[in-house]
Amino acid sequence: MSGLDAHLVVARGETFHLDVELEVPAGETAAVLGPNGSGKSTTIAVLAGLLALDAGHVRLDDTLLDEPSSDTFVPAEQRQVGVVFQDHLLFPHLDVLGNVAFGPRRRGRRRDRAADVARQVLHRLDIAELATRRPRELSGGQAQRVALARALAASPRLLLLDEPFAALDVASRATLRRTLRDDLGELAAPRVLITHDPTDAFLLADRIHVIEGGRIVQSGTAEELARRPRTPWIAELTGLNVIMGDARDGVVTATSGHVLHTAERTTNGPVVVTIGPRSITLHTERPTGSARNSWATQISHVERLGDRARVQVTDPQPLAVEVTPAAVDELGLAPGASVWVSIKATEIDVTPG
Amino acid sequence: MTTRRTQSRPPAALVGLAAVGALLFALPLAGLLGRTPWTDLPDLLTEPAVLDALRLSLITSLLAALLSLVLGVPLAWVLARVDFPGRSAVRALVTLPMVLPPVVGGAALLFAFGRQGLLGETLYEKTGFLLPYSMWGVVMANTFVALPFLVITVEGALDNLDPRVEQAAATLGAGRWAVFRYVTLPMIGPSLAAGLVLAWARALGEFGATITFAGNTQGRTQTLPLSVFVTLQSDRDTAVALSLVLVAISFTVLVVLRDRWWGRR
Numbered sequence: 288m289s290g291l292d293a294h295l296v297v298a299r300g301e302t303f304h305l306d307v308e309l310e311v312p313a314g315e316t317a318a319v320l321g322p323n324g325s326g327k328s329t330t331i332a333v334l335a336g337l338l339a340l341d342a343g344h345v346r347l348d349d350t351l352l353d354e355p356s357s358d359t360f361v362p363a364e365q366r367q368v369g370v371v372f373q374d375h376l377l378f379p380h381l382d383v384l385g386n387v388a389f390g391p392r393r394r395g396r397r398r399d400r401a402a403d404v405a406r407q408v409l410h411r412l413d414i415a416e417l418a419t420r421r422p423r424e425l426s427g428g429q430a431q432r433v434a435l436a437r438a439l440a441a442s443p444r445l446l447l448l449d450e451p452f453a454a455l456d457v458a459s460r461a462t463l464r465r466t467l468r469d470d471l472g473e474l475a476a477p478r479v480l481i482t483h484d485p486t487d488a489f490l491l492a493d494r495i496h497v498i499e500g501g502r503i504v505q506s507g508t509a510e511e512l513a514r515r516p517r518t519p520w521i522a523e524l525t526g527l528n529v530i531m532g533d534a535r536d537g538v539v540t541a542t543s544g545h546v547l548h549t550a551e552r553t554t555n556g557p558v559v560v561t562i563g564p565r566s567i568t569l570h571t572e573r574p575t576g577s578a579r580n581s582w583a584t585q586i587s588h589v590e591r592l593g594d595r596a597r598v599q600v601t602d603p604q605p606l607a608v609e610v611t612p613a614a615v616d617e618l619g620l621a622p623g624a625s626v627w628v629s630i631k632a633t634e635i636d637v638t639p640g
Numbered sequence: 641m642t643t644r645r646t647q648s649r650p651p652a653a654l655v656g657l658a659a660v661g662a663l664l665f666a667l668p669l670a671g672l673l674g675r676t677p678w679t680d681l682p683d684l685l686t687e688p689a690v691l692d693a694l695r696l697s698l699i700t701s702l703l704a705a706l707l708s709l710v711l712g713v714p715l716a717w718v719l720a721r722v723d724f725p726g727r728s729a730v731r732a733l734v735t736l737p738m739v740l741p742p743v744v745g746g747a748a749l750l751f752a753f754g755r756q757g758l759l760g761e762t763l764y765e766k767t768g769f770l771l772p773y774s775m776w777g778v779v780m781a782n783t784f785v786a787l788p789f790l791v792i793t794v795e796g797a798l799d800n801l802d803p804r805v806e807q808a809a810a811t812l813g814a815g816r817w818a819v820f821r822y823v824t825l826p827m828i829g830p831s832l833a834a835g836l837v838l839a840w841a842r843a844l845g846e847f848g849a850t851i852t853f854a855g856n857t858q859g860r861t862q863t864l865p866l867s868v869f870v871t872l873q874s875d876r877d878t879a880v881a882l883s884l885v886l887v888a889i890s891f892t893v894l895v896v897l898r899d900r901w902w903g904r905r
Contacts, residue, residue, distance in 0.1 A: 378805065390813055
């Protein structure tokens with residue numbers, strides 16, 4: 288198989304145990320999504336070769352990188368596994384060009400060749416003008432892009448993105464998410480994105496693996512996860528409704544053809560709209576309140592999850608709605624029932640996509 | 641005119657004692673400068689005995705600094721990065737010369753490397769080489785007292801270095817040696833330089849261990865501080881001139897290290 292094939296088993300003390308299986312085909316991005324302490328950092332460490340497995344294996348394309356049962360372990364410096372760290376970890380004593388040239392240089396390129404490779408990558412990422420800056424002279428977003436350039440310049444056979452946006456402010460996070468997709472576009476290697484932020488996973492990953500307590504509790508596309516969350520944590524995370532569409536002056540036309548009114552009026556063009564499931568209200572009759580968005584629809588699915596219930600509505604715009612179990616009973620919410628949906632324009636988040 | 645009092649006056653007792661403390665440093669320096677025969681200085685400083693001492697001191701202290709660098713950086717790295725049983729014992733041992741009276745250090749060196757010493761006896765029998773009372777004995781005594789300064793400075797710098805930066809280098813294809821050479825070493829560069837200057841200054845001023853282990857032979861083991869001590873009995877002017885040289889060197893060191901150790905507010 289071309290790509291990553293890994294079964295990661297790490298036993299650390301009595302309390303923590305990682306047991307995760309990951310398969311990522313070449314050119315695809317898998318997200319490992321989980322709360323803090325779920326085993327995400329350990330996953331990065333064993334894939335990068337900074338920590339050895341206790342059992343299982345890591346195979347990249349046809350190369351076995353780690354397999355305790357056959358006493359195989361390829362250390363980090365021989366793996367060609369690139370890592371973009373959360374806090375970039377650029378070398379403070381080198382300028383941007385020196386940082387990006389570090390990988391090619393250490394992998395045996397001559398000094399001038401390594402610099403050429405670095406310049407090409409910086410140019411491709413459209414940050415050539417940063418070449419002579421020191422890391423401390425970069426903004427958080429710039430530093431993170433340089434860190435990506437540094438990892439890419441080393442021609443990784445697997446790219447690990449360790450919470451790449453967590454240390455950034457909201458504005459740079461949105462910009463970086465968008466550029467990251469373009470930046471990774473040409474990379475043939477499989478990528479693993481480690482994150483606790485479902486938006487990262489939804490926007491960047493082809494497949495999402497939700498990890499809790501060292502184990503994958505659910506895998507699937509964003510849509511699959513949102514529709515059938517298997518644990519309350521996933522329900523909470525993926526309950527977010529993600530809708531692709533096209534914005535013009537505060538009106539978003541979703542790919543479903545449905546039109547949403549948003550409070551955000553300055554963003555035009557392709558957008559990603561997110562709506563929290565608790566920001567949506569269900570009514571048995573046509574609502575008359577201040578909500579700018581309301582339409583009639585049908586319930587396709589109702590699922591009770593302890594102290595809340597998730598209701599799935601269908602055409603014209605499929606959405607996940609979260610209500611209390613009491614509301615389910617009082618309004619008689621059941622598959623097939625007709626309801627009205629209402630959403631305030633201010634509850635709709637618009638991110639340029 | 642009114643004076644605006646923004647803060648209450650500092651306690652008189654503290655200010656008084658602080659002034660006495662400052663005088664403790666200022667007065668001897670003033671005494672030395674006041675006693676300096678400025679006009680005869682060029683002649684005094686070019687006397688053969690003085691030139692011998694100056695030359696020997698420079699050679700031995702620089703060799704000791706170099707030796708501290710070659711031995712001290714790996715020692716600091718092992719202490720900071722390798723977890724081995726007895727690490728804290730080794731760390732204590734390394735810093736011992738900083739608190740040990742140098743005379744005791746010199747005596748200890750004799751018991752180890754002297755003609756009848758632990759290692760010295762074998763060394764003498766096998767090669768005929770004798771460390772004590774030779775220039776190499778001076779270098780050894782100097783290194784003994786200087787090395788801890790370098791180790792402590794460098795180890796502190798290594799402790800403050802985020803090991804994940806070194807991990808990042810490893811993921812980019814750098815082996816352990818390359819990580820050390822191209823990431824660790826440049827990142828601790830300023831501390832390394834400071835440790836080196838400190839070690840060199842300490843070696844230059846070394847007296848007790850040197851005179852105990854290497855003796856006091858002009859041209860061979862009589863360094864500047866030893867020369868100051870000897871001439872103080874017979875030739876005050878020369879002693880003062882030599883002292884002035886040492887003060888000048890110390891001052892230069894302080895200026896070089898000023899950003900690191902003082903004036904950084």
